Amino acid sequence: MTGKRLKIKSQPTDSTCGPTCLKAIYDYYDLPIELDRIIEEVHSLETGGTLEVFLGIHALDHGFKVKMYTYNLEVFDPTWFFPKPLDTKHIIEKLQQQIEAKKKRKLEVACKAYIEFLQKGGKIMMQDLSGNLILRYLKRRIPILTGLSSTYLYKCAREYIQEGKQHRSDILGHSEGHFVVLEGYDKETKIVTLMDPWPDNPYSRDQRYSLSRDHLMTAIMLGVLTYDANLMIITRKENHDELTNGF
Numbered sequence: 001m002t003g004k005r006l007k008i009k010s011q012p013t014d015s016t017c018g019p020t021c022l023k024a025i026y027d028y029y030d031l032p033i034e035l036d037r038i039i040e041e042v043h044s045l046e047t048g049g050t051l052e053v054f055l056g057i058h059a060l061d062h063g064f065k066v067k068m069y070t071y072n073l074e075v076f077d078p079t080w081f082f083p084k085p086l087d088t089k090h091i092i093e094k095l096q097q098q099i100e101a102k103k104k105r106k107l108e109v110a111c112k113a114y115i116e117f118l119q120k121g122g123k124i125m126m127q128d129l130s131g132n133l134i135l136r137y138l139k140r141r142i143p144i145l146t147g148l149s150s151t152y153l154y155k156c157a158r159e160y161i162q163e164g165k166q167h168r169s170d171i172l173g174h175s176e177g178h179f180v181v182l183e184g185y186d187k188e189t190k191i192v193t194l195m196d197p198w199p200d201n202p203y204s205r206d207q208r209y210s211l212s213r214d215h216l217m218t219a220i221m222l223g224v225l226t227y228d229a230n231l232m233i234i235t236r237k238e239n240h241d242e243l244t245n246g247f
Contacts, residue, residue: 004028006143006183008207009035011197014166015048020197021145021179022055025234028143031062045109049177052147052230053113053122059234060120067123069133071221071229075110081126088118110227129220129231131190131213137233138185146220147228150178153211153219154202177226185213192216 006028011020012035019038026033043054056066070076080086080094095111118124127133137144151158151173158173159166167173184193190213196203203209223229 006181006195008181008195008197010199010207012039015044015050017197018042018050018052018055018147018179021181021195022058024181024195024197025059025143025145026062029064029234029236033062043113045106049226051110051113052145052179052228052232053110053117055145055179056117056122056232056234057113057120060117060122063237064234065121065237066117067125067233068117069125069127069129069231069233071126071129072224072227074107074224074227075114076124076126078126085125091124092118106227129217131185131187133231134182134192134213135185135187138182142233142235144182145179145232145234146182147177147179147223147226147230147232148216148219149175149222149225150198150219151175152222153178153180153216156202175222175225177223177228179228182216182231183208190214 006024008024009020011017016039019042020035022042023033023035023038038058042050042058044050052068056068059066077094080091086094092115095115099108099111114124134144157168157170159168159176160172160174161167178198180197181195182192183195185191191210192213193208193210194216196207196209199205199207201207220231221229
């Protein structure tokens with residue numbers, strides 16, 4: 001496995017954190033693809049930004065194996081995974097049934113994306129979010145791309161848009177989503193190191209910083225407010241089984 005250190009670019013716009021994180025993963029695995037191309041190819045939501053599942057679809061289309069741990073109860077029901085997970089075919093059927101039953105636009109977009117993700121060979125799991133789960137991959141130098149709440153991550157005021165401009169307000173604002181890449185985890189101190197594409201984050205100008213595990217995991221769980229709350233594992237097909245055996 002590569003011993004390279006992760007590097008991340010600054011996201012070029014407010015809504016391109018996802019493709020920028022995906023670019024960092026691709027660079028780590030030596031896939032030569034420009035950020036502008038990734039931004040153009042990754043599906044964008046009508047409201048701006050993207051969902052982590054669209055990043056996963058892009059990775060699948062470029063020859064990677066992709067596994068996602070989800071905590072998004074807006075899309076997935078726990079009974080689809082516990083006590084025994086449904087197979088891919090039946091999860092797809094459940095997602096199709098949910099589209100027909102609930103008739104919500106954003107939910108429909110998300111469900112259709114997850115169906116495509118599964119049809120293309122992506123894997124979806126639900127497992128307790130813990131330091132051990134994060135360590136499971138980071139100790140093998142497998143980076144983790146995660147969709148979380150930037151509002152909680154940064155402990156900042158919520159945001160709203162007025163006349164095309166973004167503003168912060170503790171009264172008018174709404175929770176905002178964000179993507180970062182997890183790079184390292186110290187089991188003794190319970191500190192996680194991550195790479196953040198947002199250059200104006202409150203923690204570090206070089207976009208690499210460390211947070212407590214509990215703070216990070218809370219931010220990940222609150223990503224459900226923007227239809228994420230996921231951990232995504234992207235690996236090359238040729239070493240996927242070796243790296244993720246038993247996971």
